[in-house]
Amino acid sequence: MSLIEKTLSVEKIYDGRIIKVEKQQVELPNGRQTTREVVKHPGAVALLAVRENQVLLIKQFRKAMDEVLIEIPAGKVEAGEERIHTAARELIEETGLEAGKLTLLHEFYVSPGFCDELISLYQAEELTASSEYTADDDEFIELFWLPVSDIESLLQSGQLRDAKTILALQTLLLNYNNSK
Amino acid sequence: MSLIEKTLSVEKIYDGRIIKVEKQQVELPNGRQTTREVVKHPGAVALLAVRENQVLLIKQFRKAMDEVLIEIPAGKVEAGEERIHTAARELIEETGLEAGKLTLLHEFYVSPGFCDELISLYQAEELTASSEYTADDDEFIELFWLPVSDIESLLQSGQLRDAKTILALQTLLLNYNNSK
Numbered sequence: 001m002s003l004i005e006k007t008l009s010v011e012k013i014y015d016g017r018i019i020k021v022e023k024q025q026v027e028l029p030n031g032r033q034t035t036r037e038v039v040k041h042p043g044a045v046a047l048l049a050v051r052e053n054q055v056l057l058i059k060q061f062r063k064a065m066d067e068v069l070i071e072i073p074a075g076k077v078e079a080g081e082e083r084i085h086t087a088a089r090e091l092i093e094e095t096g097l098e099a100g101k102l103t104l105l106h107e108f109y110v111s112p113g114f115c116d117e118l119i120s121l122y123q124a125e126e127l128t129a130s131s132e133y134t135a136d137d138d139e140f141i142e143l144f145w146l147p148v149s150d151i152e153s154l155l156q157s158g159q160l161r162d163a164k165t166i167l168a169l170q171t172l173l174l175n176y177n178n179s180k
Numbered sequence: 181m182s183l184i185e186k187t188l189s190v191e192k193i194y195d196g197r198i199i200k201v202e203k204q205q206v207e208l209p210n211g212r213q214t215t216r217e218v219v220k221h222p223g224a225v226a227l228l229a230v231r232e233n234q235v236l237l238i239k240q241f242r243k244a245m246d247e248v249l250i251e252i253p254a255g256k257v258e259a260g261e262e263r264i265h266t267a268a269r270e271l272i273e274e275t276g277l278e279a280g281k282l283t284l285l286h287e288f289y290v291s292p293g294f295c296d297e298l299i300s301l302y303q304a305e306e307l308t309a310s311s312e313y314t315a316d317d318d319e320f321i322e323l324f325w326l327p328v329s330d331i332e333s334l335l336q337s338g339q340l341r342d343a344k345t346i347l348a349l350q351t352l353l354l355n356y357n358n359s360k
Contacts, residue, residue: 005243030320108342
């Protein structure tokens with residue numbers, strides 16, 4: 001069975017600072033037609049920064065849901081930027097830390113039903129204070145270090161409500177379990 | 181330090197079938213102003229359906245990235261619908277299975293930087309063929325059962341590119357490890 005949908009036409013709805021919105025008319029595998037709403041996003045990287053059996057988390061306000069969330073550091077890919085460079089840049093911008101080692105753990109779409117945003121999750125290690133860092137007074141975040149031994153209870157507490165953060169901390173736990 | 185951003189004004193950009201798009205003018209904690217693009221989404225449920233040490237996966241085409249993805253079953257919450265009812269309904273619609281037991285595992289935002297979509301992830305057990313099921317010929321998905329013992333190698337293969345699916349399978353693995 002073919003699963004593919006053919007694009008018949010594309011209507012541009014919005015071309016914003018970060019996202020673009022389109023309405024696509026598509027032909028389903030059975031020949032019928034339907035409409036798909038599609039949000040185009042530049043993509044992002046997320047960072048699992050680990051030092052001495054601790055992992056770096058941030059608290060930040062998210063306007064889309066008017067809530068403060070606990071997350072791992074993350075940021076959008078700039079036009080033409082290689083994702084590993086985004087990772088290094090965002091880590092410095094959000095935390096003041098430079099990573100001696102960046103390892104790709106997973107790449108995933110976060111909301112494939114309507115949006116093409118792809119996140120590349122890197123583990124950042126060999127962390128040192130960056131000489132390039134100057135605190136950006138338009139970034140409002142609070143940093144804290146969580147012991148790896150506390151991850152499991154934090155996951156079970158329901159306090160984590162961000163998909164990439166839950167996914168990243170689970171990956172770390174599974175890797176720790178495997179290396180035991 | 182306050183992290184909160186105050187809404188100054190909201191411009192409605194698009195009111196679609198599934199999503200709404202807004203441009204919000206906000207005041208940052210330091211008094212400066214900026215613009216936030218916000219996508220409003222009704223939210224969704226996802227299902228980790230488990231039977232005899234196997235987990236149910238689906239392949240489906242996703243128009244936003246023009247790719248076939250491996251995912252767990254999922255679907256949008258309808259207006260006024262309780263999420264546990266969405267879970268039961270979507271499981272029947274996508275797989276023909278009825279769950280005797282549904283357990284909430286996690287609730288998470290998938291893209292909090294610009295979108296309020298919240299996914300509730302349920303584990304579905306005690307699965308039986310539903311008498312209400314009639315195959316919907318506008319749903320183009322392929323189902324398959326994956327042994328729990330194969331999850332780890334599938335996670336490491338890079339073939340899984342959907343956040344909720346990686347998160348759900350890692351939750352299952354961690355729960356299996358804990359019950360050993």
